[in-house]
Amino acid sequence: MIRFGIIGTNFITKLMIESGNHLENFQVQAVYSRTEKRAAEFAQKFDVPEIFTSVDNLVESQQVDAIYVASPNSFHAQQAIKAMNNGKHVLCEKPFASNEREVASMIEAAKVNGVMLMEAVKSTLMPSFLSIQENLYKIGKVRRYVGNFCKYSSRYDAYREGTVLNAFNPEFSNGSLMDLGVYGVYPMVVLFGEPDKVQANGIALSSGVDGEGSLLLTYPHMEAVVMHSKISHSHSPSEIQGEEGVLVIPNISEPSDVFIQYNNGEIENLNVSHTYPSMYYEINEFIGLVEQGATQSTVNSHENSLITAQILQEAREQMGISYPADKI
Incomplete structure (x- = not known):
């Protein structure tokens, strides 16, 4: 126990x-x-x-x-x-x-x-994400990864009325990139590793955090695009585009209903039934590793977390977003 x-x-x-x-x-x-x-x-x-x-x-x-x-x-x-x-x-x-x-x-x-x-990070340990990893080869050489998570925050209503809640307060190292953009960045790092180059742009709010933004990340034979927002909503899926087809991920934060649409029009369903709530899988991974005496996960590894932190920091610096924690 x-x-x-x-x-x-x-x-x-x-x-x-x-x-x-x-x-x-x-x-x-x-x-x-x-x-x-x-x-x-x-x-x-x-x-x-x-x-x-x-x-x-x-x-x-x-x-x-x-x-x-x-x-x-x-x-x-x-x-x-x-x-x-x-x-x-x-x-x-x-x-x-x-x-x-x-x-x-x-x-x-x-x-x-x-x-x-x-x-x-729950998404990278859910069954459908494992299905993505296992079937990624089917779309041929990957040319583009698109991680899209734009979700209008209910707390933005208060912000627009003049009340800055924690979600939009730089004192708490918050903002769109940190809260939602990470959902697009972390799976990218798990699948493709560290990018060669990071370019970022975004909209800074008067409180000092970003409300939305985009990242363009360069790999040797592909590019990645990560879009995030807390001040607008998107219904577009995330995708991994290959030379033989497109792997479609409707919800990058909780991958499910995943499928491949091949160039010839055929569709292959990759969805895996999720027996338990979405956070179950990360807790199960964590407890299992503790019981084994391990110090890190091979999926949500220390290296993947450090690479993700480097990307988020580089993107913030390019957007001109800094936190009090950065000055310590």
Whole structure:
């Protein structure tokens, strides 16, 4: 049984617990929130035995084996490193941290302490993504990858009315690229590795974060395009375009209903049934690796997370987006 301590009481932690409950070796032992009232309400709702209002006390608890970090992006590195220095395994929400330097520090802490560290990117561990990897050869030489995730944020309504919530606050290392663009970048890195060149453009909001943007990434024999937005919506799928056909991915954040449309018009369905909720597969991967004594995933690996962080940082710099965390 892997006993988790949860940092954060937002919607993603709710989904994490609901997904993890499908695993026999998953248990939520404790939850942290800044306020005792919020922690107690969350604990009662999800039957969590212990509550904490101190991260230090949580990561020092002998009743906790692993920490799930689902706090704002700017806190990820600090909290993850603190947990690992106390011998805890860490599953940390995407994006891993504010910048490349912080990600490198997290990876170093995992190595020094001999603990498991994994970025919680659910898409690359879902069955349909594995189907994409297994069938990619069928479309011939790949010439273009298109990762598209544009989703109008309900919090943008408040922004337009003059209220800057966390989602659009640079203090928390937020913005469209970090929150949504990563869904297009990370699978690209897993499939094709590190690009030779990154070009980025975007729309900066007055709060200091990006509202939307695009990346053009160059590989030796192909190019990749990543589009992201929190201020507009898109219904277009993501694609991997090859010389023999196109692999279509309707939802890059949760790959399903994937198919190939060949040049001759034939369609091959690659969809794999997802028996469990989307976050189940990343939690299953994490717990399995902890039980094996591993320190990283071969899919959501330290290298893939570091490359992704480098791309995100380079793109932000080109867009003129910086965070307080970059100046530390």
